[in-house]
Amino acid sequence: MTRAPRVLLVADDEFLRKACEASFKQRGFDVISATEGDAGLALARTAPYPDIVLLDLLMPKRPGIEVLRALRGDPATAAIPVLILSNSSREEDRRQAMQLGAAAYYVKANLSLKDLAAEVERLVGIGG
Amino acid sequence: MAESLRILHLEDDPADAELIEATLRSGGIVCEILRVGSRHEFLTALDGTYDLILSDYSMPGFDGVTAQSLARDRRPDLPFVFVSGTIGEEVAIDRLQEGATDYVLKQRLARLPSAVRRALDERQERRKRRRAEAEVRRLNHELEARVVERTAQLATANAALAAREAQLAEATAFLQQLVSASPSIILRFEPDDLRVTYASPNLGWLLGYSVEEVVDVPGFWPEIVHPDDQIRVLRRLREAMDATVVQMEQEYRLRAKDGRYRWVFTLLRIEYDDLARPVAILGYVLDIADRKAAEEEARLARQQAERANRAKSEFLSRMSHDLRTPLNAILGFAQLLEMELRAPAELESVRQILNGGTHLLDLINEVLDLAAIEAGRLRLSPEILSLSDTAHNVIELLRPLADMRQITIASEIDPQVQVRGDRQRLRQVLVNLIGNAVKYNRTGGSVRVTTAAADDRGVIRVNVEDTGDGIAPEKMTRLFKPFERLGAEHGPVEGTGLGLAVAKGLIEAMDGGIGVESELGTGTTFWLELPHALAAAPADAATTGHSAAAEPVRTCGTILYIEDNQSNVRLMKRVMERRPGTSLIAVPSGRAGLAAAARDRPDVIFLDLQLPDMHGEDVLAALRQQAGTAHVPIAVLSADSGPAQMERLRAAGADAYFPKPIQIARLLKFLDRTSRGDA
Numbered sequence: 177m178t179r180a181p182r183v184l185l186v187a188d189d190e191f192l193r194k195a196c197e198a199s200f201k202q203r204g205f206d207v208i209s210a211t212e213g214d215a216g217l218a219l220a221r222t223a224p225y226p227d228i229v230l231l232d233l234l235m236p237k238r239p240g241i242e243v244l245r246a247l248r249g250d251p252a253t254a255a256i257p258v259l260i261l262s263n264s265s266r267e268e269d270r271r272q273a274m275q276l277g278a279a280a281y282y283v284k285a286n287l288s289l290k291d292l293a294a295e296v297e298r299l300v301g302i303g304g
Numbered sequence: 305m306a307e308s309l310r311i312l313h314l315e316d317d318p319a320d321a322e323l324i325e326a327t328l329r330s331g332g333i334v335c336e337i338l339r340v341g342s343r344h345e346f347l348t349a350l351d352g353t354y355d356l357i358l359s360d361y362s363m364p365g366f367d368g369v370t371a372q373s374l375a376r377d378r379r380p381d382l383p384f385v386f387v388s389g390t391i392g393e394e395v396a397i398d399r400l401q402e403g404a405t406d407y408v409l410k411q412r413l414a415r416l417p418s419a420v421r422r423a424l425d426e427r428q429e430r431r432k433r434r435r436a437e438a439e440v441r442r443l444n445h446e447l448e449a450r451v452v453e454r455t456a457q458l459a460t461a462n463a464a465l466a467a468r469e470a471q472l473a474e475a476t477a478f479l480q481q482l483v484s485a486s487p488s489i490i491l492r493f494e495p496d497d498l499r500v501t502y503a504s505p506n507l508g509w510l511l512g513y514s515v516e517e518v519v520d521v522p523g524f525w526p527e528i529v530h531p532d533d534q535i536r537v538l539r540r541l542r543e544a545m546d547a548t549v550v551q552m553e554q555e556y557r558l559r560a561k562d563g564r565y566r567w568v569f570t571l572l573r574i575e576y577d578d579l580a581r582p583v584a585i586l587g588y589v590l591d592i593a594d595r596k597a598a599e600e601e602a603r604l605a606r607q608q609a610e611r612a613n614r615a616k617s618e619f620l621s622r623m624s625h626d627l628r629t630p631l632n633a634i635l636g637f638a639q640l641l642e643m644e645l646r647a648p649a650e651l652e653s654v655r656q657i658l659n660g661g662t663h664l665l666d667l668i669n670e671v672l673d674l675a676a677i678e679a680g681r682l683r684l685s686p687e688i689l690s691l692s693d694t695a696h697n698v699i700e701l702l703r704p705l706a707d708m709r710q711i712t713i714a715s716e717i718d719p720q721v722q723v724r725g726d727r728q729r730l731r732q733v734l735v736n737l738i739g740n741a742v743k744y745n746r747t748g749g750s751v752r753v754t755t756a757a758a759d760d761r762g763v764i765r766v767n768v769e770d771t772g773d774g775i776a777p778e779k780m781t782r783l784f785k786p787f788e789r790l791g792a793e794h795g796p797v798e799g800t801g802l803g804l805a806v807a808k809g810l811i812e813a814m815d816g817g818i819g820v821e822s823e824l825g826t827g828t829t830f831w832l833e834l835p836h837a838l839a840a841a842p843a844d845a846a847t848t849g850h851s852a853a854a855e856p857v858r859t860c861g862t863i864l865y866i867e868d869n870q871s872n873v874r875l876m877k878r879v880m881e882r883r884p885g886t887s888l889i890a891v892p893s894g895r896a897g898l899a900a901a902a903r904d905r906p907d908v909i910f911l912d913l914q915l916p917d918m919h920g921e922d923v924l925a926a927l928r929q930q931a932g933t934a935h936v937p938i939a940v941l942s943a944d945s946g947p948a949q950m951e952r953l954r955a956a957g958a959d960a961y962f963p964k965p966i967q968i969a970r971l972l973k974f975l976d977r978t979s980r981g982d983a
Contacts, residue, residue, distance in 0.1 A: 191574070191576075194576060195548055195574070195575075195580065197578075198548070201578075202579070285551050285552060286544065286552045286553065288544070288548060289547070289548035289549065290546075290548045290580075293548075
């Protein structure tokens with residue numbers, strides 16, 4: 177399989193979404209994005225499936241934590257690693273996300289998307 | 305002409321009529337003529353379909369003027385041509401003015417066909433013109449309708465625009481309200497030069513600048529960052545933009561217009577383009593002067609508390625020294641008396657002094673330990689220990705006490721088991737636990753010391769099981785609290801009430817745990833857990849104790865005692881009386897000690913640490929450097945006990961360390977060993 181790894185970005189934070197798209201595209205990722213939870217879930221359930229999901233916690237309508245629960249609860253998407261991007265550095269928020277099966281939890285403040293893209297590249301193995 | 309013309313001809317004279325018809329036909333006009341001769345006939349025929357009306361002017365009972373008038377009323381379109389022999393020039397012009405198309409004199413009939421053609425052409429022209437006019441009118445009308453429609457559309461659009469404008473105005477007002485009521489200043493920066501491109505008006509109340517003083521002024525913002533914060537703040541921002549950081553938080557000081565610096569918190573949101581290049585920075589700046597002041601206050605309070613704590617520690621350490629020095633004299637002389645006295649009553653009195661003094665010493669040591677544990681100042685030297693060696697050592701120490709009460713101590717510890725911990729402190733805890741198991745046991749009872757295999761947490765559990773009365777459940781929670789003796793203070797067993805609290809603190813400092821299980825009437829099991837050390841050959845087994853292989857054999861002749869406290873010197877003199885053949889030289893200071901050592905070549909040196917001129921450690925180092933004393937056995941005697949210090953002294957070359965109050969028997973043993981040359 178030589179297709180580019182596919183990242184699904186679910187975030188309503190415009191700044192974050194644009195910067196993520198730019199950083200991940202530069203790394204050779206195929207990036208698709210949704211600005212709210214339901215659209216994100218629909219994309220996650222549609223072929224070609226994403227290799228990894230980046231999920232913002234703070235979103236209108238369906239909160240990110242619900243999206244995470246739905247992704248983990250659906251056999252079609254349960255195996256896709258989900259990285260959480262959050263404004264909250266509270267330990268209980270982190271714990272809740274990790275307990276629900278998030279692969280990692282990142283606080284947005286001072287988070288380098290360049291480093292994140294490199295980390296994700298390492299996780300999914302680009303071109304693999 | 306292709307088609308036949310239909311002509312209505314008003315003529316009373318049939319001959320004229322025939323002539324006229326003939327003239328028309330000969331003139332090439334194909335036509336069908338309906339001739340009428342009276343008013344009645346004319347009126348009746350007038351409604352038919354015609355292209356042209358020809359009319360005589362004067363007729364009996366009727367006349368051309370009336371006919372023209374009737375025709376004009378009923379058929380205004382039809383060309384009306386007079387054909388008359390009587391019409392004069394004047395009348396004819398008059399008729400033409402009234403709307404007649406033409407007139408032809410019967411005397412000049414030859415003109416008739418061309419007059420008819422012209423009349424028809426004119427009619428044709430008129431019709432065309434009328435059609436064109438109608439078209440123009442229709443177009444005008446349509447245009448008007450379109451204008452009306454467009455106007456209505458414009459009005460609707462205008463209304464919508466007005467509504468949208470109102471919405472926009474409302475949104476703008478709301479936004480302005482938000483911005484001006486916001487506790488934070490809102491700014492936008494140019495990423496390249498950090499030029500401020502927008503500043504919310506509330507800038508003024510935090511920093512005193514007006515918007516105009518800040519916006520688009522090159523270098524303004526970097527310039528008002530405190531010089532001590534500038535490099536940190538600006539470099540981190542650059543790094544963040546290079547690393548595609550979207551959101552960053554910073555705290556630093558900004559210079560207000562009055563020149564004073566204020567602490568601010570900034571949240572920056574960095575916007576990037578498709579190639580991850582920063583295009584704009586949005587900043588929220590919050591005043592945190594109060595928080596910083598509170599933090600500073602807390603820091604000062606903490607500093608003060610730390611200072612107070614240090615003062616307390618210092619006080620305790622001084623106290624310990626000051627208490628130990630007189631105790632040294634009490635216990636020392638009491639020990640000597642115990643060796644000398646024979647009368648049972650006197651011996652009993654001396655033993656009471658020794659017991660009381662020892663108890664006081666335990667209390668001081670435990671209070672100090674507890675203070676160190678509570679202050680987090682406990683210094684440990686973790687190493688890999690053989691659990692069975694340590695436990696057997698402790699059991700042997702306690703066996704005399706157990707034997708006195710006919711208590712058996714059984715140990716079932718795998719000799720292979722090793723733990724990680726501080727040798728001295730583990731020993732102290734085991735002395736406490738096994739000692740308690742003996743002290744609080746029934747006469748003739750038993751104590752079992754066992755280990756449980758390491759579980760998956762990687763710890764080893766040591767159980768100390770007794771056959772005492774057991775502990776009531778309600779007392780269990782107070783067991784490890786300081787100064788709790790749970791009623792034992794009224795019983796025969798002496799204790800400080802600190803042992804278990806200290807033991808708990810020590811074991812926890814070694815990353816272990818301690819606990820208890822008990823059954824009233826059956827017995828109690830105290831347990832402790834320590835990190836399991838993977839089995840390895842005990843590397844230091846051969847080097848326990850200080851190696852003295854290189855020491856020459858000597859006899860114990862002259863002892864140099866460097867000590868300023870005269871009561872201690874007197875005690876030592878009395879002790880040395882028990883070893884005839886030794887002479888004691890006592891000097892009261894470090895320098896005097898060094899001089900005496902060089903001069904008198906002592907065989908053993910006893911060294912106090914707290915000397916008036918030098919610290920004992922420096923004296924020790926100097927002695928080890930002097931050629932004459934480099935290999936002389938040196939014992940340090942001090943009230944400043946502590947494992948770390950002991951370690952340091954050993955490393956500096958001390959052969960033995962005797963904490964004050966000195967155990968005379970141990971000191972004599974040391975002397976005996978050195979005299980045999982195996983110090």
